Amino acid sequence: MAQTDDIPIVAVDGGGTSCRFALLHAGRRHEAKLGGANVMTDCDRAIRTIRDGISGLAAEAGLGETGLARAVAYLGLAGVRSEDLARRVAGALAVGKVLVEDDRPSTVVAAFGSGDGTVAGIGTGSFVARQREGAISALGGWGFHLGDEASGAWLGRLALARCLHAIDGICAPSPLTDSLLAEFGDRPDRMMEFARDARPAEFGRFAPRVIEAAAAGDANGRVLMQRGADYIMDAARALGWQPGEALCLAGGIGPHYREYLPAEAAGAVTAPRGSTLDGALELAGRLAAGALEPMR
Amino acid sequence: MAQTDDIPIVAVDGGGTSCRFALLHAGRRHEAKLGGANVMTDCDRAIRTIRDGISGLAAEAGLGETGLARAVAYLGLAGVRSEDLARRVAGALAVGKVLVEDDRPSTVVAAFGSGDGTVAGIGTGSFVARQREGAISALGGWGFHLGDEASGAWLGRLALARCLHAIDGICAPSPLTDSLLAEFGDRPDRMMEFARDARPAEFGRFAPRVIEAAAAGDANGRVLMQRGADYIMDAARALGWQPGEALCLAGGIGPHYREYLPAEAAGAVTAPRGSTLDGALELAGRLAAGALEPMR
Structure with a gap:
């Protein structure tokens, strides 16, 4: 587990009305909120929003491209109901390990652990x-x-x-x-x-x-x-x-x-127990620890 | 009334699934059927369909441009719920007198006279x-x-x-x-x-x-x-x-x-009593006889 401590951890909670981002790095939690990211109705726009959110937090945390390339990201996005759609989003991110799912797991983990x-x-x-x-x-x-x-x-x-x-x-x-x-x-x-x-x-x-x-x-x-x-x-x-x-x-x-x-x-x-963003962050932590399988 | 006898009369019954046309000229009734004309969801496409239908019947009846310019047309179109939309359709037709309404009057006349x-x-x-x-x-x-x-x-x-x-x-x-x-x-x-x-x-x-x-x-x-x-x-x-x-x-x-x-x-x-196209034709006759007011 010690090895994962210096890996930047990114969580995204994407809904139709707003998209929230968290980044854990060097013991600090950075957060941001942008407009909606509806992958189902407008995938290109959603991907732009997600990239903007992640790169904004990375800049705030002083992470360069190489820093992001070491990061692990978990995205819980409303409307991602097909494998194709999830892979398309995952493929668009300059992050080391990525898992994109719909927002059910993060909501359940947020609710009940x-x-x-x-x-x-x-x-x-x-x-x-x-x-x-x-x-x-x-x-x-x-x-x-x-x-x-x-x-x-x-x-x-x-x-x-x-x-x-x-x-x-x-x-x-x-x-x-x-x-x-x-x-x-x-x-x-x-x-x-x-x-x-x-x-x-x-x-x-x-x-x-x-x-x-x-x-x-x-x-x-x-x-x-x-x-x-x-x-x-x-x-x-x-x-x-x-x-x-x-x-x-x-x-x-x-x-x-x-x-x-x-x-x-x-x-x-x-x-x-926490917000859906907290749930996504917990899942990102499991991904970093190897308890979940990344898509790439 | 004798004067209206040689005026070509056009009726259109336009719905989302099909669009039906009738033309009365020189004692003969010509009819045609084309695909849907949904003015509300795709106005340009609907106008193209309506123009095609009318010009096709005019050709079949041997009516040239001048013949159509003397004609009177009544259009009962599903989804025409604004004056603007009706005027837009009416303005696109090379017919003498035109009245565009939604399909309620033609359906009522078809049902009950x-x-x-x-x-x-x-x-x-x-x-x-x-x-x-x-x-x-x-x-x-x-x-x-x-x-x-x-x-x-x-x-x-x-x-x-x-x-x-x-x-x-x-x-x-x-x-x-x-x-x-x-x-x-x-x-x-x-x-x-x-x-x-x-x-x-x-x-x-x-x-x-x-x-x-x-x-x-x-x-x-x-x-x-x-x-x-x-x-x-x-x-x-x-x-x-x-x-x-x-x-x-x-x-x-x-x-x-x-x-x-x-x-x-x-x-x-x-x-x-008759089809909605019959109802539109009856209303076109009322328009030709001056019992209804054309839009132009």
Whole structure:
């Protein structure tokens, strides 16, 4: 283990809304945060963001090219669901050893270390994972267009769709739908144009409005939050979660679902042990120590 | 009225999957059918299709440029929900008088002439409209990204999402989800990539599979058809439809929902008097006769 002490360790926690970086070197921890890195919807852009983040921290830490070439990096990136995509990102980095995975392992490690429990990782996208005796099973995370239920992008899109139902008289309008419509100049055609071109993170920008409105009792906001909470429960149960087992709500959106869960689940909610970036850093440490296999 | 008899009359019925054309000239009716014309998702391409269709029919009818310049055209195009978009299409046509609207008026006229009733126009996209004493009220038709519930594109996308739920154990798999997954080589990541880039008509290509599977008793197919039928009922009721009033299921997908409607609605279902192209032709005749105002 002594040998690994002078190896610079890099961790990346990449999501649709923001991308966080940590570098451990010479006993110091450097951190940075940049914009979203959605590998699934815009891989080239995501790679640029990741390279910028890593080279920025390396400069701050006084690491030159040769220093980075000795480093070990673990990247937990939302949306990396194919080996090809992971290899493409890994291949673009000037770091010695690299492992690129989706953000499930880092979220699970952040939530429970190596302990048991079920975690719903709900940010711009979403997934649910369960750790049981060291083995992880997971579901969801299929991306904005077919899945990512309960996510920020999903909440934002449903809120806009709900505005159109309110116009149509299919549901009653509320302060939430009124204010969202007003943002488009009360022009639903502008909302349609926005939706045609918007990326997941752009839909996700409306999610905090849904969360706040629901907390203030807005009927439409509560319907949407309840629908997201129902999905989390369906997913947790499909993975085998049972009352009494820890349930962690992670990510920027996850914790807000707590009050919409049934009592047996709300009572089981635990705070994560650390951030997802901490989880990625722990995995980078395992990679440096040889407990995980790098991709190159 | 005698004066209008030698004016060539053009009608266009444009949807996401196909675009149909009719031209009445010198006592003959010419017809043509081309691929989809989705003005909302790809306006330039839609305009090219529409120009090709009209010039093809004009050539067949022996109409030169001067002949077309005397013609009157009515276009009912799915997705034309803004004045700007309609004017852009109208401005691109070398026809004397033009009126471009969405496909609601032509669908209502096709269903009921000037009589009373509620019509669900369900093709690649969807809307619901009600005619009452000559006045039309309508809802839906907000496009693939935020609406078009019950449409072919909506059914196709939900069917793919259902496959991912089956993989996740959130619902049970069925012949429908098995066969759709097999089409992507049992590689859900390929399905995700398809969904990221697919246009509405590409999702809509899976709709006939959902309809057939549901008719054969497939549990997942039936859930999706029921959800679409529930939307149609919510929409019809929001417009004021009541048992006893005619309910017309139009478009390529519409008629298939009949058996999923509650008895009071299924019993009220009537066949449309003519096709949507016939409806557009009737509106083109009204335009030629001066009963409708052209855009230019």
